[in-house]
Amino acid sequence: MKRQKLMTWLLAAMLAAICAVGAMIKVPIPFVSTAALDSAPAFLGVVFLPPVLAGTAGMLGHFLTALTAGFPFGPLHLIIAVEMFIVVWVFGVMHKKGMHIWKWPIAFVLNGIIAPVPFYFLISPAFFWGALISICTATALNLVIVAIVMPVLRKVFVRKEGSVS
Known part of the structure; x- marks a missing residue:
């Protein structure tokens, strides 16, 4: 395995581990017990990883958040994890x-408003409207953390040719 490819996989594994740490930090908001800081590391991962690997880390981060919360939505967490992958992937493609x-606004709308829409039909409209404010709050908090840390992280990962991938 080439050194560069190995470094990419190692960074992806470390990013997934940081998502696991973020999964343990729950956002204390009512109605949704799986809101956590698990997506911030995945969003940050777009600075130094391909969007697919950053999205995979986001998907794993959600699974770990759900695991630490006791999987309150059961198999519906598969839908949420796929949505998390898509949101981080789109964010990564836009970043690249x-x-x-x-x-930033696209990530907020996709993660905070569009992603919960299937639960309007799968669970209930009341759940959707009740969870919307909580999910938007957690999304905003994750994105604010990313907006603060990303400029610093970009400076760290400047490549030899002087640009960030």
């Missing part, structure tokens, strides 16, 4: 394409 302004 230089859409540094638009990636």
